[in-house]
Amino acid sequence: MTSYEQSTELEEDFIDDSDNQIILADERYRIIGDILCEAYEPGKEKWTLSDMLDKVFLHKYLGIPIFLVIMWAMFHFTFQASVVFMVIIQNSFNWLGDLVSQIPIPWLASLLSNGIIAGVGFILSFVPPVFFLYLAISILEDTGYLSRAAFVMDRMMVKMGLHGRSFIPLLLGFGCSVAAVMAARTVEGRANRYTTILVSPLMSCAGRLPLYVLIAGIFFPTIAGTIVFLMYILGIVMAIIMASIFKKTLFEEETSPLLMELSMYQVPTLHGAVHHMWERGVLFLRQAGTYLLAGSIVIWVLSSFGPNGFGVPIQESFVSIVGQFVQPLFAPLGFDWRIVVALIFGFMAKEAVVQSLAIIYSVQSETAIAASLLANISPVTALALMVFVLLYVPCIATIGAIRSETDSWKWTALTISYQMVLAYLMAGLVVFLGGIFVG
Amino acid sequence: MKIKVALIGNPNVGKSVIFNNLTGSRQHTGNWPGKTVEKKEGYYVYKGYEFEVVDLPGVYSLNALSDDERVAREYLIDHRPDVVVDIVNAGQLERNLYLTLLLIEYQVNLVVVLNMQDVVQAKGDRIDADxxxxxxxxxxxxxxxxxxxxxxxxxxxxLQAVPVEILERDGSGAIHPPGDGESDDHLHYHPKYHHHGQYERLKPPSIKYDTSIERKLKIIVGMLEEEDREILDRFPPRWLALRILERDPDILSMIQDPALKTKLLEVVL
Amino acid sequence: MDNGNGYRLTLLTAIIGLLYIVVGTIQEILFVIQYPVFGIPLDPIQALLLLVVGAVYLTGINHMRIKLEEGYAFVLVGSILAGLIFILQIIVIGTNALGWFLQLEDWSGWTIWQDITPSIWLFPFAMVLLIYAKTFDPLKTRHKEET
Structure with missing residues (x-):
């Protein structure tokens, strides 16, 4: 422990003395230059297939549109390919729920059907999109395109005063914000690293995917894949904007353009892609099996019990009391108390937002979440909710990672508070614009 | 007695393919202790000698910034493989040689593999391997x-790169006589930190840096010789001096004496 | 050796590019006036994708004038993107067909005609034109030129 403290104590010095590192790196590259001079003779310029592809994928104007097309294709695929499987899983859990609700002990039947099956079972139905998204990401990564994407984004990001290398950790954020925060270590320079950490929770992680899929599927069924895609894009855009704001206000440091190696394009192997997908998918399953299960029991208890004991109407339950208390804050956004409660639980893990909504609606009226949502909120509010969930406070695990990576509560608090404000403003903007256009 | 071979290289240089080619099906995978980094180990027999191959994670450098880099670095330092095979993408020599230079700093028995030769030939480049x-x-x-x-x-x-004394040892007897660090004979690895339980004869660094840098390295080694022999026994001295120059937090945190640390940090390039 | 082959490819690339641009534009217009036509559903984002694919092809024309090989790259990537959105739509049809086959509630009214989008019918058309030009694989042509 003492050694750790010592090293942080010295941190100031490291930053000042990074010159040594640069001198040594320069020296090594000088030697490499000498070696290449003696032992290497470049051939005549020849076009390889990789060069050809890079000519287009890294094109000055077409690069970003092509990136967007590929991203859209990825999310469209994720949503469309999984929707059948989701319905199949949901149907099986509905069947199971009906079965256990026959149990003669009322509280046990309710716990199993309204708590665990409505909550965890519902979350499990989002396993197909999570698997398909990871399949798509790992295929893109294996082909070598993902590093091109970072390169293409670099041009834009340097213009905004950001380091292009930051984009790679940010892409990891599509999987899990914790991974993104940790990967920010590989970003050079303190200012760049801290900005990357601060904005990485804005990237849509797999935990937020269930809510997007749910809401988009219910309210915008024909363009659901596109809506999900737009949420991810919004995450990237907000991350870039916030990063450039932080970079200009909090730090004073020059950015250097990205120097990165673009390896040759490769045909992805099925084995590699499936392996990645499986690894990440299992992580999601493990979360569902552990603390989302525990969470579903807690939520069920809070929504089935009130000050007057078990079986009270939902309006008199503990969740309702908490929800009603906080709800006025969110009234301008059109969120009712159930959504507010779900958002509070979402602080534990973003998956819990959908999970708590499912449980609360299930305890309340035994109706499916889709029908209840359609009846209770407008499409504009639904959109605002998606935006809010995208941007609001990072989950507890991410906060822990930010705390340990920045080694400061100040930065952690800053992340939480700016995200809260940003989420509120952006969701408000959605409601405002929706009010104008929809009338 | 198995001969320990470590494979290392940048990401995407075909390291796994070489690992599979060498070991065939005789391999098993797991995780590095306490890390989410995959560890692959395999075995093969050549000319009656048994080789144990470890596939280190693909890295561009060895700064211990990422888990991958940390795993690779700790393995090279703590396990002292008998041979380190540096796999280089021959098509991207400039970028890949950086890691090679870093490996030379570790003073290990290095074998350099120029892989993806077909790509180089397709591009029409020529590399003079000799x-x-x-x-x-x-x-x-x-x-x-x-x-x-x-x-x-x-x-x-x-096989040729394995030092004779390791090939001939049968598990008994000393590999090297305990060294005293005189002259260019880098006999510094203290037995209690070495997996062989013996002194290791460090390979002299084949590439030296600019004299102004080497002079600073000698100054640092000199300071450590006077005040912290313990840490010198654990690491190759020149490597240690380079890490101190680079302000490596892991290494600096091992130096207990604050006065010495301040003195060391005063050495700048 | 910048022969008739190159000229034909340029022409066909131009046709494909314009086709994607025109259909994309029509799809945008139909979306604005909210008037669906068979084979062109109301989807502004899909329309944008068609425009991007068309733009990639057309940029290729510009490059072909300077150096034929550079132009191939754009034709290749344009075709990769067109193929990507084509295959995705096929997958969509496949999963919808699965839902319909299993007689799930949400798919009871599904017919294959709803899922016919421009990305489906434009791609085979583009491929036929490119195969006709016989210069689709640039590596093959280069071999021919070398020998």
Missing amino acids: KLSKILKAPVVTTTATKKKGMEELKKTI
Whole structure:
């Protein structure tokens, strides 16, 4: 422990003395230059297939549109390919729920059907999109395109005063914000690293995917894949904007353009892609099996019990009391108390937002979440909710990672508070614009 | 007694393919202790000698910034493999040689593999492997792993790179007599930190940096010799001095004496 | 050796590019006036994708004038993107067909005609034109030129 403290104590010095590192790196590259001079003779310029592809994928104007097309294709695929499987899983859990609700002990039947099956079972139905998204990401990564994407984004990001290398950790954020925060270590320079950490929770992680899929599927069924895609894009855009704001206000440091190696394009192997997908998918399953299960029991208890004991109407339950208390804050956004409660639980893990909504609606009226949502909120509010969930406070695990990576509560608090404000403003903007256009 | 071989290289250089070619099905995977980094180990027998191959994670450098880099670095330092095989993407020599230079700092028995030779030939580039070998003072093998070309040659070269005293040892007796650190004979690895339980004869660094840098390195080693022999026994001294110059937090945190640390940090380039 | 082959490819690339641009534009217009036509559903984002694919092809024309090989790259990537959105739509049809086959509630009214989008019918058309030009694989042509 003492050694750790010592090293942080010295941190100031490291930053000042990074010159040594640069001198040594320069020296090594000088030697490499000498070696290449003696032992290497470049051939005549020849076009390889990789060069050809890079000519287009890294094109000055077409690069970003092509990136967007590929991203859209990825999310469209994720949503469309999984929707059948989701319905199949949901149907099986509905069947199971009906079965256990026959149990003669009322509280046990309710716990199993309204708590665990409505909550965890519902979350499990989002396993197909999570698997398909990871399949798509790992295929893109294996082909070598993902590093091109970072390169293409670099041009834009340097213009905004950001380091292009930051984009790679940010892409990891599509999987899990914790991974993104940790990967920010590989970003050079303190200012760049801290900005990357601060904005990485804005990237849509797999935990937020269930809510997007749910809401988009219910309210915008024909363009659901596109809506999900737009949420991810919004995450990237907000991350870039916030990063450039932080970079200009909090730090004073020059950015250097990205120097990165673009390896040759490769045909992805099925084995590699499936392996990645499986690894990440299992992580999601493990979360569902552990603390989302525990969470579903807690939520069920809070929504089935009130000050007057078990079986009270939902309006008199503990969740309702908490929800009603906080709800006025969110009234301008059109969120009712159930959504507010779900958002509070979402602080534990973003998956819990959908999970708590499912449980609360299930305890309340035994109706499916889709029908209840359609009846209770407008499409504009639904959109605002998606935006809010995208941007609001990072989950507890991410906060822990930010705390340990920045080694400061100040930065952690800053992340939480700016995200809260940003989420509120952006969701408000959605409601405002929706009010104008929809009338 | 198995001969320990470590494979290292940048990401996407065909390291896994070479690993599979060498070991075939005789491998098992797991995780590095306490890390989410995959650990692959395998075995093969060549000319009656048994080789244990470890596939280190693909890295660009060894700064211990990421988990991958930390795993690779700790393995090289704490386990002192008998031979380190540096797999280089021959098509991107400039970027890949950076890691090679870093490995030379570790003073290990290095074998350099120029992989993806087919790509180089397709591009029409020419790499003079003999000259490269002379400069790096390490054997250089050219391979095209995807077509299994050059694998026998690689096995032969690895065997040749193993120091004779390790080949001849039968588990008993000292490999080296305990060294005293005099002259250029880098006999510094103290037995209690070495997996052999013996002194290791460090390979002299085949590439030295600019004299102004080397002078600073000597100053740092000198300071440590006077005040912290303990840490000198654990690491190759020149490597240690380089890490101190680079302000490596892991290494600096091991130096207990604050006065010494301040003195060391005053040495700048 | 910048022969008739190159000229034909340029022409066909121009046709494909314009086709994607025109259909994309029509789809945008139909979306604005909210008037669906068979084979062109109301989807502004899909329309944008068609425009991007068309733009990639057309940029290729510009490059072909300077150096034929550079132009191939754009034709290749344009075709990769067109193929990507084509295959995705096929997958969509496949999963919808699965839902319909299993007689799930949400798919009871599904017919294959709803899922016919421009990305489906434009791609085979583009491929036929390119195969006709016989210069689709640039590596093959280069071999021919070398020997």
